[in-house]
Amino acid sequence: MPKRTEANRKTNIGVARAVPVFLLGIIGYASWVFTKLICVDYLISPPASILARPQRGSAIIILVIYYILLVVLLISFGRLLDTVVRRPGLIPHGPQWYVEQSRQKSKHGRRSRSTSRSEGEKSKGVDLTDAKMPKEMRYLASESLPFKVEEFWLRDVFVCNPDGRPPFCSTCYNWKPDRSHHCSEVNRCVLKLDHFCPWVGGVVSETSFKFFIQFIFYGALFTLHLLVVTAYFFAQRRQESNFLNAHWIVLLALAGLFFLFSGGMCMSSCQFAFINSSTIENLDRKTKVWSLAVYTSPRVLEEAREKNIELRLISYPRPPDEQLHMLQQPGASDISGAEAQAPSSSTATRSYRTFAILETEPGANPFDIGPLANFQEIMGMTIWEWLSPIKPSPCLKHDDSTSLYKLGPVVDELKANTGLETWSSHTSQRSRRRKSRVRSESTAQSDRHA
């Protein structure tokens, strides 16, 4: 079974790598038909047999627009491919993953060929570096994240399961950071996964979503220009003579098909950017209940106890035994390799942090910070950034200590409903600093009225 999955995955990645070349071939063919057959052979020097006047001025304007759009399209495509291949936004494997890989290798009889090597690995535990990864997957691990996956609890708010623990991927053997999903095509968890797209060579995720939107936007403009010009002159030639040419018809079909495809994708992707969602999150967006672990200071906890307010709580870091147990899922018994990398040793000296487990209303998106701000988090702050495929999305920084992604009013409402908002002045100083002056003024006013 695992062999088949591995083969499928390799096929998927192989196809995804080949499709962009195929797409470039289509663009090359379209450019030849458009430039040579339509603009040169018909508009600039029409055949004597049809007695049509040359339309050189129109041809030049049409060609200039075409090649400007083509250059912009190719630049955005190059930027997108580069990001998809070199920075796909993958989450590293947990230590136990390497233990399992080693165990599976020895199970499948490779020991017989390299007994001494396997024994050597066993005796010194498991090599926990990415060097053990198959060659074709090296590119997937070549990036480094701007944060440590296992330190989710150092932020003030993180997405959790109803029990207060973050979701765990039993394939990657690691925690899933906020909004990440496991992508079966590359067999890895991906930060803010949107979808696996063979047309662009792999995974569209938080690192490439901006460039994906730009590519399909320019793709829609490019194919619209092709479609309108080709359809207009095709109709004109049909009036002049009984004209029928396979290349013209193929170009019309390709332009129409790709315009519908890129235009539709552009609209849905822009919609997701405005509402701060993704193709995957959109599947259950209207009913999804988010469980959030929200940091509560000892003083807040004391006040809650005095007021007999019931809160579901969890403290981090978890006891070392429990962490090891969780990192070994599902059901591994050999922990010698993982032990060396267990977070317990690094976290022993840190103080504990307690979190209240809160749940949103169905369909409420805690990451929705307003349409324009949502869009800017992906596309950039200025119109120039929206149009140019240069700067990466602002949301990639992950430098906010409150949470991995900016939080919207849903979280404030949640805290207020639970009673935590009233005590927030005693909670996180860092969160406090980030709150807008406007909100603190309005809170003060409402307090005064109360």
Ligand SMILES: [Zn+2]
């Ligand atoms: Zn995973």
